[in-house]
Amino acid sequence: MGWEDFSKNCQFVVGLGNRVRFWQDGWYGDQPFQLAFPRLYGIAIDKEVSVEASLSRQGAEDRRIWNVRFIREFNDWEMDDLSRQGAEDRRIWNVRFIREFNDWEMDEGLHFLRILGAKIPPMDVGDRMRWKLKPNGDFDIRSYYNKLRGSPSIVFPWKVIWKAKAPRRVSFFVWCVVWNKILTGDNMRLRKLVFVDWCIMCRHCGETVDHLLLHCEMAYRLWSFVFITFGLSWVVPRSIPDLLFGWWNWLGKYSSQIWNLVPLCILWCIWKEWNRRTFEDLDSSSDQMLASFSGTLFDWSRAWGLTTSLLYDLHA
Structure with missing residues (x-):
């Protein structure tokens, strides 16, 4: 029983992103990106990169854009999809690759890009952790104890x-x-x-x-x-x-x-x-x-x- 088991009950809420790892921490969805997108994780240049390092700021309004680097470039059809995401969200992607996707990686890559296009963390708050076992997100001993103990076999009067x-x-x-x-x-x-x-x-x-x-x-x-x-x-x-x-x-x-x-x-x-x-x-x-x-x-x-x-x- 260590951090790996404990962290399954936590979710990172990203603000600046300097304390959350992009691939390995669970900050979007039910599992980290390294598990949700194992093929993309395998071709990522920096597997320890933080969320903050994966974002770039651009424009007079100092907006944040993603700057996730991969080992190869997008195909043309992937760039068209990326441009549509940017046009709708008024954001510019800067994702780099050094080789083309294999055929079996295409669907996973598109799904990954759509997720990033819908999730730009704010810049004015810090990172924090949310406890998934409590509705208010605050950790307490009782909820974790009940999780470890499991559901009782009977309901007691x-x-x-x-x-x-x-x-x-x-x-x-x-x-x-x-x-x-x-x-x-x-x-x-x-x-x-x-x-x-x-x-x-x-x-x-x-x-x-x-x-x-x-x-x-x-x-x-x-x-x-x-x-x-x-x-x-x-x-x-x-x-x-x-x-x-x-x-x-x-x-x-x-x-x-x-x-x-x-x-x-x-x-x-x-x-x-x-x-x-x-x-x-x-x-x-x-x-x-x-x-x-x-x-x-x-x-x-x-x-x-x-x-x-x-x-x-x-x-x-």
């Missing part, structure tokens, strides 16, 4: 986790849930632990993150209670990430502060009950879990001054 007004430890727990890193039965079996393959909550199915927190009978009662209280019809999605993607600000930007707390509160209450049953051998009934959820949501909301009639209905 970070807003509902980190922007909800829940305790930080709860947000961290839900972050682990989304990454499937909590110690449910399927994850513990990956650690070569042997035990009964069932969900400790419903004592029926194999225990996975999505089953425990979303599809288990005990969890489903909590989710159904919330949807009925909010007056919503809802199809429970396949996974926790899918649920969280569709949850954030679903009731509108200014009416969703308590709503955004709900999934974190449900997941946290289910996980606390899972720990009670696993380590203390104590079971709570469905009604007790509903009361625990309602009380926890009420306390979190009141701590942030979020009190509505709906919140009191949930807590009742």
Whole structure:
């Protein structure tokens, strides 16, 4: 990883042209002229020439004209095209060659001349570099880091986790849930632990993150209670990430502060009950879990001054 890789994300913006190499720096189009016109680069006299050295000034107005030198002269038909470019742009070309183009170089040469005819850098500003990964052209570390890292394989529901007004430890727990890193039965079996393959909550199915927190009978009662209280019809999605993607600000930007707390509160209450049953051998009934959820949501909301009639209905 060096300048060659880094420079692919940069584009030179030419002014005076004294700091930009004509052939080797990317100042026009998506790639340097040495790559865009390899045959012409091969017959160029000075391959290290700057843009400024490739321009000449002429006339009372001190206009700049191109003075790119090649190893051979233009053919007659190429000079006619060059004259037409100059007549339209009021510029005079001074391109020199010492041999004629080969037949296979003609199209490339014409295309090259048309590009030069349309691009005369200004004389009143200096050269600068533009960062192609940012719309404003300014370099920053984050854009380059994201470029090096590449696109993530999944889109992460970070807003509902980190922007909800829940305790930080709860947000961290839900972050682990989304990454499937909590110690449910399927994850513990990956650690070569042997035990009964069932969900400790419903004592029926194999225990996975999505089953425990979303599809288990005990969890489903909590989710159904919330949807009925909010007056919503809802199809429970396949996974926790899918649920969280569709949850954030679903009731509108200014009416969703308590709503955004709900999934974190449900997941946290289910996980606390899972720990009670696993380590203390104590079971709570469905009604007790509903009361625990309602009380926890009420306390979190009141701590942030979020009190509505709906919140009191949930807590009742």
